[in-house]
Amino acid sequence: MTKERRKVLLPLLFFPIIIILWKAYIALFNVPDYLLPQPEVLLQTTIDLLVKGDMVYHIYITLKEVFIGIIIGIFSGLIVGYIVAKSRYIEKLIMPFVLIVQTAPKISLAPLFILWFGLGLESKIALVILVVLFPVMVNEIVAIRSIDKNMYNLMKILNSTSFQKFYHIELPYSLEAILSGIKVAVTQAITGAVIGEMIGAKAGLGYLLILGNETYDIKLVLSSIFVLSIVGLLLYIIAEKIEKRFLTWKI
Secondary structure, three states, X not given: OOHHHHHXXXXXXXXXXXXXXXXXXXXXXXXXXXXXXXXXXXXXXXXXHHHOOOHHHHHHHHHHHHHHHHHHHHHHHHHHHHHHHHOHHHHHHHHHHHHHHHHOOHHHHHHHHHHHHOOOHHHHHHHHHHHHHHHHHHHXXXXXXXXXXXXXXXXXXXXXXXXXXXXXXXXXHHHHHHHHHHHHHHHHHHHHHHHHHHHOOOOOHHHXXXXXXXXXXXXXXXXXXXXXXXXXXXXXXXXXXXXXXXXXXXX
């Protein structure tokens, strides 16, 4: 069995075990439907919300926040990371503030962003940018500073320009670390968007989670969590495919 097939088949084999344990727990402890529905009931509810309800719209809103935030966050992280990697002075100047913002719990920053940017997409996008920027930036800084100084000395002997140094040395040597940072950032982006939606929003999967909680609708809550998990998994798979596409030498 190939590595790719194992990655697909093993989770599929484990899935029936989860369903059996789920149903067994409900049967053994006589858990009521309003606390934990049967798996097939939850699946049907999710399908109904997707087909007959407005969950597709809420998925679209969350994905829109995530994708815009990821794009801006990656480019911002790359620019800031490169500048910091090339200048120790700028690192000492801005890194303390970056670390303060990064170490602050995102759920505590969400209300501030909502006050600044409102209940629309802007506040959620800003939160996504914040969580995406840091891993991309840090990975790029570490990668560039790990490049052997002899490589720069060689380019200096060859009278290379700054762009040639970047294109032939810094970009290839830092690409793997940057893509790893992006892969981590993509998974965190969903969390950032949902936190923002849960604090204050008019739409989105995080909004559905809060709506289900306020109306004691466990099916809506679990359906939203299930869809969020699938969306997060798909985004991670996409990021992994992009990584393999650029790092063909590792395959």
